[in-house]
Amino acid sequence: MRLQEPLQRSLRSEIEKIQKQYGYTLSKLSALSGINHGHLSDILRGNRAMTIRQLDALATAFEQPPGWLYELYPDECFAKERVSRPRVIPYLIRCAEIGRQDCIQPIVSKLLDEQKNVDILFSVGERLFEAGKSKESIPFYQLVIENEKDSHSERFSLSQYRLFRATLGANAEDNWKAVIRFEPYRNRLPENYQLDGLLQLANVSFVLQRWSDMEKYADELRLLASKVYEHEWRKRKNAKTCEPLKTERHLVVYYGQGFLLKGAALQMQGLYGEAKKYVQGYADLDWFELLDNTGRMEVEKFKTWAKANMYTYDLLMGDTQVLPE
Structure with a gap:
């Protein structure tokens, strides 16, 4: 690599200048920076490109702040x-x-x-x-x-x-803008990202009190989670070793949340009887074939939520007999 003209600032001329100021030999600088002696020699002579980690290591050796000489680094790229x-x-x-x-x-x-x-x-x-x-x-x-x-x-x-x-953040208006921007692309994603995208859309709709939107995303999530489950179950059944679909949460979470969020949206619209029907979808998920320890813990959470929500719907419908229980 050809060095720039002496009067023009360059990465290597600046390093050479500060090296002289500190009085460091190449061996000393190599020891302080952790850069191999031979590599460092080649770098400073312009025979080897420098990585950004190596520049950061030199900055530490010369007691310079983070980002030292970054403006001169692009030539290395x-x-x-x-x-x-x-x-x-x-x-x-x-x-x-x-x-x-x-x-x-x-x-x-x-x-x-x-x-x-x-x-x-x-x-x-x-x-x-x-x-x-x-x-x-x-x-x-x-x-x-x-x-x-x-x-x-x-x-x-x-x-x-x-x-x-x-x-996504604390500002409701900004969150709704984020929903509008993303929604048209939700079904173009690979299925593992679709699952999480729909879950996030439903949750944001809940916070924004947009119940019909929340219902729509919950319905889509439930259908997609069922489809993915069937595919993953068949794949696991037919092959002794196979890579499971990589998702941010356990697959049972997306399945259960599709029912739970649908019920919550109906509840918020006063449709308590309709909401009760969806509790059965997540009240007992022990049948789910693809459970590991994390999945079993999620299933127990859903059981608790189902019991609490069923009591809530009964009370909202005027059944006070469940109060003692």
């Missing part, structure tokens, strides 16, 4: 105008984590010169979301949605789902 995924993705993640928006925008502009690089932005969003940094992931999912040409692609639908999850 591109070689002869070709992007390096192993370097650009961790770099964008770190910039998002520490709030270096000034470093993100130039990289994004360059990436979006080629449509295929939308996948890099999606990968950054996914890694941030999965690490629990949902707010930091929002701009990357928005970029995918704005720049993905195929609105029926899985990447586009997943970005809509992640954006929905990441933007």
